[in-house]
Amino acid sequence: MEPLDRPVWSSLTGLHAGLALGDALAKRYRPEINRFASARDDGAVALAALARLVLPAQPVFVLQVPEIRIPSGLVASKLAKGVQMVATGRITPEAGPDELIPLGDADAEEMLALATLTEPGPFLRETHRMGRFVGIRIDGRLAAMAGERFRFPGSTEVSGVCTHPDFRGRGLARRLSRHVAAGIAARGDTAFLHAWKTNAAAIRLYESLGFRLRCEVNVAVLDAIPG
Template sequence: MNLLDRPVWSALSTAHRDLSLGDELARRYEPDVNRFASARDDSEAALRALTRLVPPSEPVFILQVPQIRVPEGLTTIKAAQGVQMVARSPVAAPGEAGDIVALSDQDAAEMLALATLTEPGPFLRHTHRMGRFVGIRVDGRLAAMAGERFHFPGFTEVSGVCTHPDFRGHGLASRLSRHVAAAIAARGETAFLHAWKTNDAAIALYRALGFEWRCDVNVAVLARPSEDSRQRQA
């Protein structure tokens, strides 16, 4: 299996093992880190293990290249298509980076507020623990940020790219994305990322940075049906 085909599993079973719950058949991120989960494969045993990791009222996100098989006991709340893009050659760092600062636990509340406002993807109280994050401040305010999400041998994902509406149109997202991708390349790793298939603007931005389409990906939000919904179905 190409590690990129199941990036969530590849991360949860290696670099992010300490941030996960589960076993050798299925894993998910700790509830305050992220909502992604993954079965190791499509075997019945792995899918049952995935079901056990989904408590009531706590949906999980599935992201993978293979078609998503919904385990018995779970239901699909939302399904969509995305694209996976890979930097085939190292991305060059932005020319000026003096205003780009490292973000840490001290910035967690501002990072969460910015992500909640702009919705770059699932972002929770401790999502910043998944990798390095950087940002740009304007008059003390966190105007934009970008960072790393899924990480496994040889690869790190660029993610969490967002700009406050008050500061859009100045190329901040492009500069931060380039900065993060260049840092990944400097470690000898390959940068990759995901975008919604319908997000033409984001895809165009990433192409301009040197990322190339690798494949489409399947995305689904799965949940355990509530007792009320099971009774209605019955």
């Protein structure tokens, strides 16, 4: 199976192994980092190991190309379809009037607040530790940001792309996405990303940047069954 078919597993067993909890059968990100988890495969033993990683009131997200099988002891509170897109050709940075600044620990609370407001995907206080993040400040406020999420040899995901409602319509998401994708390419990796299948506007934006559809992906939010 291609690493991109199970990007969460590929990341947790690769460049993000230091951020993982679990064993050789199933892994998840540490709760302060992110909510994604993955079994090694869809066999009963691996799925049972995945179920053991899910704590009450702490749901996990599963994202993969194969159809998702729900382990015994868990229930799906959400099932949805997404798309996986991969950069083709050369993506170059785009100039703009606002300075792009690196984001890190000192910006964590503002990043979390922006992500909580705009919901670009699961984002916690230490999600920024998954990769490089950049942002744009306008009048001292964090107006927009984008960064990296899943990472494994040869591939890095563009993620966390969001703009505060007060600053939409200025092309900030486009500029930040281009910048992150160009940085990924500059170090020799291929950029990829995910979007909800129903998010036509986001898909059009990424197509305009040079991303092309690779496949559909399955997404599930899994909760432990009480009791």
